[in-house]
C-alpha cells in the first residue's frame with residue numbers, strides 16, 4: 001500500500017493508566033490488535049500532549065489546577081489522550097479520516113469530572129476545527145450508550161456546532177429547543193439503526209464529523225448494554241456512519257468512548273468491538 005494512503009490513528013502508551021477502568025486501559029489492547037492483526041492501511045502515531053491553555057478553553061481554572069496538582073499518572077494520560085484527539089482533527093482535515101484511541105470525554109463538565117470523563121476532548125476538537133481551521137459548521141455524532149450532557153453544557157450555545165446524540169440510556173441526558181441539536185434515547189433495539197440514520201440526516205452538510213464511537217450499547221457490556229444490540233448491529237452502525245461520510249465527502253475523526261467488560265465479555269472482546277469502527281472507516 002502507498003505510504004501516503006495509510007490512515008493515521010493516534011495512540012501512545014501514555015494514554016494507559018493501570019486503573020482497572022476500561023476507559024483508561026482498553027487503548028493498549030486495541031493498539032496491540034491493530035499491530036498483531038496487521039490492519040491494512042492503518043498506522044499508529046504518537047500524538048503531542050494537549051496544553052494547559054487548551055484545557056482552559058473549556059474547563060475552569062480551578063478544575064485544571066486540581067488536575068495539574070493531582071495524580072500525575074492521570075494527568076499524563078489525559079494530556080496524551082486529549083492531544084491525540086486534537087492531532088486527529090488536523091489529520092482528518094488533511095486526509096479525510098483519522099482517530100484517536102481516546103475515551104472518557106463526553107460527560108466531562110466545566111468544573112468537574114463526571115462518569116469517568118475528565119476532559120471534554122470532543123468539545124476541544126470542535127473548537128480547534130472552528131477557531132484554528134476556520135470551519136463554520138461542525139458536527140458531533142455521539143453514539144455512546146449514555147447521553148453527552150457534558151458536550152451539550154460546554155458547546156450547546158455555539159451556533160456553529162450541530163449535535164446528534166443517539167443513546168440507549170438516559171444517564172447525562174440533556175434538553176434543547178434548538179433545531180441544530182438532536183437527542184434520541186432508543187428503548188427498542190429494533191429502532192436503533194433507523195435512529196442512527198436520522199442522526200446522520202440531521203448532520204447533513206457539516207464540514208467535519210467528530211464521532212464518539214461508543215461500543216457500550218453492545219448487549220454484553222456490563223454498563224450501558226442494551227438487549228438486542230449485537231455485534232452485528234454495531235458493525236452495521238459503523239458501516240452506516242462510514243458510508244455516509246464517504247458518500248457525502250465529510251472528513252471524520254473517531255474516538256473510542258464507552259465499551260466495558262461483562263460476564264461474557266473480556267477486555268480483548270471490548271477491544272475487538274472497537275476494531276469494528278477502524279475496519280469500517282479504513283476500508
Ligand SMILES: [Zn+2]
Nearest residue numbers: 144145146258
Ligand atoms: Zn457510555
